[in-house]
Amino acid sequence: MNAAPPKPVERQLPSDEARELLALTRDLVDRELLPRAAEEEAAGRFPRDVFRTLGEAGLLSLPYAEADGGGEQPYEVYLQVLEELSSGWLAVGLGVSVHTLSCHALATFGSAEQRSRWLPGMLGGAQLGAYCLSEPQSGSDAAALRTRADRDGDEYVISGTKAWITHGGQADFYSTLVRTGEDGPRGISCLLVPGDSAGLSSAPPEHKMGMQSSPTAQMHFDGVRLSADRLVGEEGQGFQIALSALDSGRLGIAACAIGVAQAALDLAVDYARTRQQFGRPIADFQGLSFMLADMATQIEAGRSLYLAAARLRDGGLAFSKQAAMAKLFCTDTAMRVTTDAVQVLGGYGYTQDFPAERFMREAKVLQIVEGTNQIQRLVIGRHLTKG
CATH class of the missing domain: 1.20.140.10 (Butyryl-CoA Dehydrogenase, subunit A, domain 3)
Incomplete structure (x- = not known):
């Protein structure tokens, strides 16, 4: 049995635009999410097409600046959109949250040239992101991560394994935290890795208790070569x-x-x-x-x-x-x-x-x-x- 359409929540919203945005979201939940959630979860199918639909509606870019291709909505509004999406299908709501998280590094710490070059594509709706921080031996202790990126001329060479990656194997880009220096938090940097990079591969998805339609997988970096201009912020700023x-x-x-x-x-x-x-x-x-x-x-x-x-x-x-x-x-x-x-x-x-x-x-x-x-x-x- 599919869930019934959620009853509209009484919300205090800051603008008419925000009210229209929440109404659009509820309509998408009723039409695109609720009719499919139970079946897709049972089958373990990733609804990539749903994220494209949300992207076309502008829901993958809400809290970021219009100049970078975003919707320039306050977090107060963006989070209520997430709530509405999650009430229909958590795998989708959480997926939008993960995509937004994966864009944060470039949007907040990237140079003007980096933002103009890559961020419009990341926020435009066609691409889906993932965030690579955790590793098999470092979850809560993120400062202990071991995946390395060694400088080789104008490139970084990345080797290691990331774990528990939402959209692992499906994402178009991975915001990846790597070790470029000493042990501890000061030796960590952030790199923006394209999903089609040579040497990047995913393990089979984890068999989880829930959210079967959202792939969670280890990502293997086997000598992935990445142009040094994909360093976000400065070396050592990753933590x-x-x-x-x-x-x-x-x-x-x-x-x-x-x-x-x-x-x-x-x-x-x-x-x-x-x-x-x-x-x-x-x-x-x-x-x-x-x-x-x-x-x-x-x-x-x-x-x-x-x-x-x-x-x-x-x-x-x-x-x-x-x-x-x-x-x-x-x-x-x-x-x-x-x-x-x-x-x-x-x-x-x-x-x-x-x-x-x-x-x-x-x-x-x-x-x-x-x-x-x-x-x-x-x-x-x-x-x-x-x-």
Whole structure:
């Protein structure tokens, strides 16, 4: 059974343009995502055509400058688009977030010449990006990465393996963090690697609990030669670039989590209204009604938290702590809400006849990607206790 069209969320948006953008997004979710999500997930098919459709609609470039080919929308608006997409199909919403993350390094740290040369193509809708930071032995400890890029004249030669790469083997470009110098964070740099580079290959996709339609794979760099002008920023600046991207990326994951939670709540409410027990809808029973109320309250709190962090970012203020808080709270909320949705549906919630079980499996990964929630707690604690 496909998920029903989500009920429109009451949103406070900053402009008529933003309202039109959210209406467009909801229309695309209803027409392009909801009718296909369950079948494509079950088959494990990557919906590359959907991303082209979103690109043509301008949804792959929203937070970047118009001068670079972007939509120049505030993060407050972009994140709500992500939420709407994720309520229809998490693999798509998360994929847009990953693409946006993969463009961040060049858009924020690239030279004017680099941005004019490559960014319009990356933001134009035809290309899809991936972000290569994690490795088989360095996930949360990103500063311990081992993939090397050695200078050879006017080129870098890259050797190593990246792990857990969303869009691995499918992306048109890879924003890749490599070691160009000493051990530790100061020896890391960022390179923009074309997806068709000689020596670049992907392993078979991982067999995951959820998000089967979104390929996650190791990427192997076997002597990949790359022109030195594809260095983003300066040598040794890569760790700073990575942290900057992750602060924004965590907000993307938070918005995706609220989208999944909202879809699960909508399903649970519809079921509770129609399911009859003891001669009346189960929504009339206080125990279940209280459960729905808690689910809705947690979702509203999470949405408010990620939007507050986005508004700090849009205002040019520090938002790293708030991004970690939003990622932590929203993804934990998604896990609780989707688990409760399965409970509301009872035995039907445990079957694939309804999408509740898929929502629950999808929610789990959001507590892990782009920094586990234990890492988020560490980040928040350091912000609270540093001098």
